[in-house]
Amino acid sequence: MQETIKCTPEEMKAAIESVTQKGTDWSIFTTGIGTNTLFEAAESLGLLDELTQVIGASRIASRGYKTVQALKKYGFTSEIVDGDGTNAGLLHALQDVSFSDHNVFLQLHGEPVPALENTLAEKGADVSRVLPYKTTVPNPAIVTQLVDEVITGEIEAVLFTATPQVRVLFQEAEKRHLSTDLAKAFNEIAVAGSVGKVTTGTLNEYGITRVVAPERERMGALIVAIDEYYKTN
Incomplete structure (x- = not known):
């Protein structure tokens, strides 16, 4: 479905130089591994001191304990932290914050959100x-084949183990104007299994309301949850 590849420091250079030069009012971090990679890249580029100074002067929000x-x-230290490890939880935690005319530096992972x-x-943020x-x-x-097989009912369940898989699948569907059909198929025909809250939240963003997800966010637990679902439905 997809592959996630670390960017080189040179590929991140423009974004790092931009924030160090203009500063930021808010710094929002969404993944632990992405945060580490960002600061490692800044150090490699000789920009670590400038970046940490700018981040330290801003207000900080983060998603997830990692x-x-x-x-x-x-x-x-994060001033604002989500309540459940999801983007929706982060937005909820930030709902009373005014971003009007504020610069926001946003660390994502491997794709836009x-x-x-x-x-x-x-909310007015730049x-x-x-x-x-x-x-x-x-x-x-x-990916194209999977979109077709879900919509036509040839696939009875799809287990998603990471958020990018959801986005890749729906981006392909959107290219062919089939995203609504795909979400409907998941809600009525094929069951969407999710390994954890973040992936579940992304499925919800695309209109999928029927999601089977285990309390324990592990692949083995997901397999068991799907098995239990089919035993009772």
Whole structure:
């Protein structure tokens, strides 16, 4: 479905230089591994001191406990933290914050997050982002085939183990104006299984309301949850 590849420091250079030069009012971090990769790239480029100074002068929000821990390594404490490890939880935590005429530096992972970026923009933020990783699609034909098989009912369940898989699938559907049909198929025919809250939240963003997800966010637990679902439905 997809592959996530670490960006080189040179690929992140423009985003890092931009925030160090103009500063930021808010710094929002969404993944621990992406946070570490960002600061490692800044160090490689000789920009670590400038970046940490700018981030330290801003207000900081973060998603997920791994992100909080990663920021602590660099001496930062998050003022605002989500309640459940999801983008929706982060937005909820930020709902009373006014971003009008504020610069926001947003660390994503390997792809844009429209729900997060658009909401910040609607609240008046000037958002600049950095993606320490990039998502690629090694075999587009497989993605196209899966869209068709879900819609036609040839597939009874699809297990998603990461958010990018959801986005890649729906981006392909959108190219062919089939995203509504795909969401409907998941709600009525094929069951969508999700390994955790973040992936579930992304499925919900695309209109999928029927999601089977285990309480324990592990692949084995997901297999058991799907098995239990089919035993009772």
